[in-house]
Amino acid sequence: MTTPAAGWLTGSLARAHPLTASARSITFTVPGWPGNDAGQHVDVRLTSSDGYQAVRSYSIASAGPGGEIELGIDRLPDGEVSPFLVDDLALGDTVELRGPLGGWFVWRPEQTQPVQLIAGGSGVVPFIAMTRTHASVCSSAPMQLLYSLRTPNDAFFRDELSQPSATARTTWHYTRTVPPGWSRSAGRLTAEDLKSKTLPPEQAPLTYVCGPTGFVETVSRALTSLGHAPDTIRTERFGGT
Amino acid sequence: MDHLDGNVLAGPTADLFLFEPTTTQGQCQSCADIAMLGQAMVYGQPMGFVARCRNCDNVLIVIIERAGQKSLSMRGLRWLRVADRAMNDRI
Amino acid sequence: MAVFGGRRRDDNPALPPGQHLTESFPVLSAGPSPSISTEDWEFFIHTETGQTHRWNWDQFLALPSEDITVDIHCVTSWSKLGTGWKGVSLDTLFAEVETGLDFVMAHSYGGYTTNLPLEEVLDGQAWIAYEYDGGELEPEHGGPARLLVPHLYFWKSAKWVRGLVMQSEDNPGFWEEYGYNLHGDPWREERYS
Numbered sequence: 367m368t369t370p371a372a373g374w375l376t377g378s379l380a381r382a383h384p385l386t387a388s389a390r391s392i393t394f395t396v397p398g399w400p401g402n403d404a405g406q407h408v409d410v411r412l413t414s415s416d417g418y419q420a421v422r423s424y425s426i427a428s429a430g431p432g433g434e435i436e437l438g439i440d441r442l443p444d445g446e447v448s449p450f451l452v453d454d455l456a457l458g459d460t461v462e463l464r465g466p467l468g469g470w471f472v473w474r475p476e477q478t479q480p481v482q483l484i485a486g487g488s489g490v491v492p493f494i495a496m497t498r499t500h501a502s503v504c505s506s507a508p509m510q511l512l513y514s515l516r517t518p519n520d521a522f523f524r525d526e527l528s529q530p531s532a533t534a535r536t537t538w539h540y541t542r543t544v545p546p547g548w549s550r551s552a553g554r555l556t557a558e559d560l561k562s563k564t565l566p567p568e569q570a571p572l573t574y575v576c577g578p579t580g581f582v583e584t585v586s587r588a589l590t591s592l593g594h595a596p597d598t599i600r601t602e603r604f605g606g607t
Numbered sequence: 608m609d610h611l612d613g614n615v616l617a618g619p620t621a622d623l624f625l626f627e628p629t630t631t632q633g634q635c636q637s638c639a640d641i642a643m644l645g646q647a648m649v650y651g652q653p654m655g656f657v658a659r660c661r662n663c664d665n666v667l668i669v670i671i672e673r674a675g676q677k678s679l680s681m682r683g684l685r686w687l688r689v690a691d692r693a694m695n696d697r698i
Numbered sequence: 699m700a701v702f703g704g705r706r707r708d709d710n711p712a713l714p715p716g717q718h719l720t721e722s723f724p725v726l727s728a729g730p731s732p733s734i735s736t737e738d739w740e741f742f743i744h745t746e747t748g749q750t751h752r753w754n755w756d757q758f759l760a761l762p763s764e765d766i767t768v769d770i771h772c773v774t775s776w777s778k779l780g781t782g783w784k785g786v787s788l789d790t791l792f793a794e795v796e797t798g799l800d801f802v803m804a805h806s807y808g809g810y811t812t813n814l815p816l817e818e819v820l821d822g823q824a825w826i827a828y829e830y831d832g833g834e835l836e837p838e839h840g841g842p843a844r845l846l847v848p849h850l851y852f853w854k855s856a857k858w859v860r861g862l863v864m865q866s867e868d869n870p871g872f873w874e875e876y877g878y879n880l881h882g883d884p885w886r887e888e889r890y891s
Contacts, residue, residue, distance in 0.1 A: 369627065412702040419674075420704055444722045446705050454700035470629040470645025596661075600645075651728045653774045654853065654873060659729060664809075666729075671877045673890055678877050 371400050374411060374462040377435070379455055385438055385522045389488060390452045391427070393436040394463065401431035402466035404473045404495035405574070408435060411462040412447060422447045425492040425576070425602075426466065427523075429499045435463070438522050440488035471574065471602045473509075475499060479572050480508040482565040483534070484585055486577020487515065490522050492602065493576065497527070497534040508571075509534040512563050514555050514581070517543040537563045555581075557588040567593040576602040626689040634685040637665035644668070644687075705775075712769055713777055714884035720776040725838050728872055732808035732858050736842050741826060742861035745797045753791075755842070758826070761786045766825055768848035770855070771884040783846055785827030788819045799864040803871060804845050807858040812871035813880065814847065814854060816864070823849060826859060851882040851889070 377394030385391050402408075406429075411421045428436040441452040455461070473481060473496040481500075483493040493511055500509050511534055515521055518540065527536040539559060544552050550559075565571040573594060575585050582603045589599055629645035640662035647667055651657035658668040660683070667683040681687075705718040713719065736755040743751045753761070766783040802819065804812050818824070827846040828835050835841035840857025847854045853873050874880050879888040 369625075412704070414702050414704040418704045420702075444720060450700070450702055454702075456700050459700050468629050468645070469627040470643060648730070650730070651726070654726060654728075654878070655876060657728045664729060669876045673877070680876055 369400070370465050370467060371398050374464050375399060376460050377463045378460050379457050380434065382455070382457065386440075386520055388452070389438060389440040389522060391436060391438050391522075392451060392455065393428075393434055394461070396433055396435060396463055399433045399435060399463075400466070402426055402429055402435065402495075403469075404429035404499040405471045405492040406466035406468050406495075407492070408437070408463050408465035408467060410437075410447065410451070411464065412450065413462070420447050423467070425489075425495075427491050427494040427498075429495040430502070438488065438491040438494065471576070471600055473499065473574070475503040475505060477572070478507050480565050480569050481510075482571045482573040483509065483511040484560075484564065484573065484575045484577075485511065485513045486575075486581035486585070487520065488522065489575075489577030489581070489602070489604065491576075493574070494523050494526070496574070501531075501533050505533070508565070508569075510565065511536045512539060512555075512560075513537070514539040514541060514577070516541050518545045539563070555585060555588075557591055560585065560588050561592055564589075567595075571598065573599045574602075575599065577604070579603045622691075623689055626687075631690075632688045633667065635660040635663060635665050635667060636683045636685045638663035639685070712779055714771055715887050717771055717775055717777040717884065720778055723778065723839065724772065724774075724776055726772065726774065726853075727838075727857065728810055729808050731837050732806075733837065734807050734842055734858060739842050740861075741791075741843070741859065743791060743795050744861060744863045745795060746799055746864055746866070747796075751791075751795055758786065758843070759828075761790050764825065766827070766846065766848075768846070770848050770852050773851040773853055773878065773882070773884075773889050777884075782831050783825065783827040784829035785825035785843070785846055787822060788824045788826070789822065791826065792820060797864045799866050801865045801868045802862045803865050803869065804854075804856040804862055805860050806856045807860050810856055810858070810872050812845075812854050812856050813865075813868055813874055814850070815868065815881075818850070819847060823847065849883070851879075851884050853878065854882050 375396050375398050377396040379392055380395045381393040383391050407423050407425045409421050409423050411419055413419045424437045426435050427438045439448055439451045442448045485493050490513055513536055539555055540552050541554055542552050575582050582601050586599050586601055630643055632641055632643055634641050640660055642661055646661050647658040648661055649656055649658050655669055655671040657666055659666055665683050669680045671678045739755045741753045741758055763784055763786055767780055769779045770781055771777045800816050802814050802816055824847040826843050828843040845856040845859045868880055877890055879891050881888050
């Protein structure tokens with residue numbers, strides 16, 4: 367397991383590009399970053415000129431050794447930190463970073479059991495790290511992603527997830543607006559959707575669910591009702607701050 | 608038996624307090640459920656982190672962060688089982 | 699270079715120190731939202747004599763109610779101005795209650811507690827509120843009914859309130875036990891103990 371570096375490190379914004387109208391990929395160069403496992407997160411600390419500090423946790427989209435980390439940040443309408451990271455932070459600007467953090471919601475290359483990833487909105491970020499790691503180590507463990515989005519325009523990393531070479535197949539689901547010709551109408555993920563679009567309990571998958579609290583609650587309850595043992599479901603909820 | 612000074616704890620706790628909490632098992636004081644802390648249900652943010660038992664809602668751990676200090680209560684845990692370093696690396 | 703400002707600076711005189719305005723209504727809870735039907739709901743005040751005064755939902759609604767417009771201040775630094783509530787004043791509920799003790803512990807469905815001095819919940823300073831913004835109080839905001847003590851930080855306004863127990867000492871409630879201030883006056887920034 368990758369254990370955190372001591373204290374706060376300084377990350378300098380090296381690259382950035384928009385993911386959607388409200389979200390941005392930001393990659394920091396972080397001297398002293400020990401690398402991270404797929405699924406770990408990092409605390410980002412911002413300090414204003416009068417000393418006020420705000421700390422938020424973000425999942426890391428990148429994984430592996432090296433002194434760079436990529437985050438995928440969604441701008442929360444009433445947010446304090448995310449609007450700054452999405453709209454204001456410029457190349458070369460620095461933030462403080464603590465991590466990598468967490469050892470529970472991770473996928474490691476030595477895991478061999480089938481893996482089902484289920485993302486709601488920006489909850490896809492840790493799964494980007496997992497699918498990238500899965501591809502880079504040529505893992506033979508089956509891995510697939512079910513990605514629930516409001517509209518087709520809300521997809522993070524669509525090109526990467528749609529690549530035919532991607533070893534982890536992505537199934538898309540839309541809750542508000544579907545693309546033209548889509549077979550299912552827009553609506554929340556139901557137990558029926560999960561039954562037809564995710565690995566069944568008979569294959570004994572390890573299922574990771576990440577998204578807003580309500581999404582994770584609904585999905586994990588439905589998975590249990592489909593016969594998945596609670597111990598095979600790992601969840602990561604994010605709140606509204 | 609004579610007691611020792613608390614200083615003697617330096618050795619065992621030096622290893623103990625380096626563990627990765629989310630993959631550490633603990634037992635709920637209230638219902639005896641054994642789970643990794645990563646499986647607890649956490650409420651209370653941003654006032655604090657209130658980790659509750661996934662089985663019975665009992666408060667296992669409370670962490671309050673404020674400028675310059677953090678406080679930790681582990682009142683609701685009967686024990687934590689910390690694997691040695693090499694074991695913890697493999698969960 | 700981008701400069702992080704945070705939301706801290708706001709010279710609105712209605713804002714206590716260290717607070718910023720919010721238009722939304724953030725939800726904060728120390729545990730899962732209990733689901734309480736008004737059929738099962740009751741509110742009680744328990745005194746040192748062992749006497750318990752009880753109201754069921756119908757009895758509670760039959761009490762005189764007040765429309766209340768107040769500013770609320772959360773210790774996590776958001777404030778919301780001019781919020782509208784409907785509720786029963788604690789003066790009304792305490793009208794028949796005799797006690798010689800100076801403090802109360804508010805107890806909620808779900809197990810939450812918070813402590814208050816009795817004199818700060820009387821004289822038009824506190825209510826049991828059951829409507830917010832013209833509609834019934836949503837469960838995530840403490841419905842069917844919550845304590846409303848707007849002159850103190852909002853964690854004192856216990857959601858899903860179930861009753862008050864008189865106590866002789868200002869024993870700490872849930873957050874207070876873990877280091878939040880026993881009193882919690884936002885104008886004196888009494889955030890921590």
